Amino acid sequence: MVLFGPAGNDEKFYAEGNQSSVDAPRWLAGLGLTAYEISFGRGIRMTDKTAQIIGAQAAAHGIRISVHAPYYINLANRANLEKNYHYIKRSLELLALMGGDRLVVHTGCQMQMTRAEALQNCRESLQIVLQRLKNDGFEHYWLCLETMGKYSQIGNLDEICALCALDPEHLMPTVDLGHMNCLAQGQLDLERVFMQICPFPQVHFHISFVEYNIKGEIRHVTLADQEYGFDLRRVMVLLHTRPGNDVVISESDRIMAQDSLRLRDFYLQ
Numbered sequence: 001m002v003l004f005g006p007a008g009n010d011e012k013f014y015a016e017g018n019q020s021s022v023d024a025p026r027w028l029a030g031l032g033l034t035a036y037e038i039s040f041g042r043g044i045r046m047t048d049k050t051a052q053i054i055g056a057q058a059a060a061h062g063i064r065i066s067v068h069a070p071y072y073i074n075l076a077n078r079a080n081l082e083k084n085y086h087y088i089k090r091s092l093e094l095l096a097l098m099g100g101d102r103l104v105v106h107t108g109c110q111m112q113m114t115r116a117e118a119l120q121n122c123r124e125s126l127q128i129v130l131q132r133l134k135n136d137g138f139e140h141y142w143l144c145l146e147t148m149g150k151y152s153q154i155g156n157l158d159e160i161c162a163l164c165a166l167d168p169e170h171l172m173p174t175v176d177l178g179h180m181n182c183l184a185q186g187q188l189d190l191e192r193v194f195m196q197i198c199p200f201p202q203v204h205f206h207i208s209f210v211e212y213n214i215k216g217e218i219r220h221v222t223l224a225d226q227e228y229g230f231d232l233r234r235v236m237v238l239l240h241t242r243p244g245n246d247v248v249i250s251e252s253d254r255i256m257a258q259d260s261l262r263l264r265d266f267y268l269q
């Protein structure tokens with residue numbers, strides 16, 4: 001069964017008097033949604049206690065939790081490997097307390113290196129991270145490496161699929177169609193994307209419309225903003241051809257839960 005839900009809290013969630021992510025699982029279940037992504041993008045500030053409460057709420061209301069790791073993780077930067085490992089490990093600890101197992105990770109940036117050098121660094125860092133997680137006793141988790149929207153970032157679909165093949169038991173792609181549409185300058189080839197992810201029995205999707213320029217991604221908009229859109233009905237048809245273990249997260253601006261419902265309704269139709 002494909003699960004649908006937002007990244008972060010919708011403006012409607014706050015307008016209806018809710019204040020904290022602790023209230024989100026109940027609210028989302030009331031809408032008929034089944035997934036919820038919590039962002040540690042700008043830092044990991046959650047306590048163990050809050051994570052446990054969210055986990056209990058998520059279990060009670062049938063919501064699958066995923067977490068987005070800090071944006072400043074950059075596995076191409078070998079000098080920062082120790083810090084990056086810590087961010088991933090801490091994110092996974094909190095994710096586990098919330099009952100989830102999918103951690104979305106931005107692999108890295110090219111910086112002043114050649115693409116090949118940066119990619120090689122990412123590959124080596126990733127292998128070290130996986131080994132250390134094993135040594136530290138982590139078993140049931142997924143690092144969901146995300147396809148990115150700027151050319152300077154590591155993570156076009158070819159790169160992500162190749163990296164994820166390093167460990168099919170702990171790595172899966174986060175297929176961000178909006179980001180990929182930025183890299184394709186609006187010419188996203190959906191058939192090719194779904195062909196390429198065939199080897200992965202489950203993937204994590206980010207499905208939102210994203211504004212772009214010649215450098216790629218600028219910002220996330222909403223599904224109402226057709227100028228940066230792609231064919232959602234075709235996406236849903238292709239999604240139906242997959243084994244069905246995927247999670248679809250909306251990262252729309254402000255109305256991510258409402259747009260998640262739109263995605264779910266397209267899928268059900």
Ligand SMILES: [Zn+2]
Binds near residue numbers: 106146
């Ligand atoms: Zn992301």
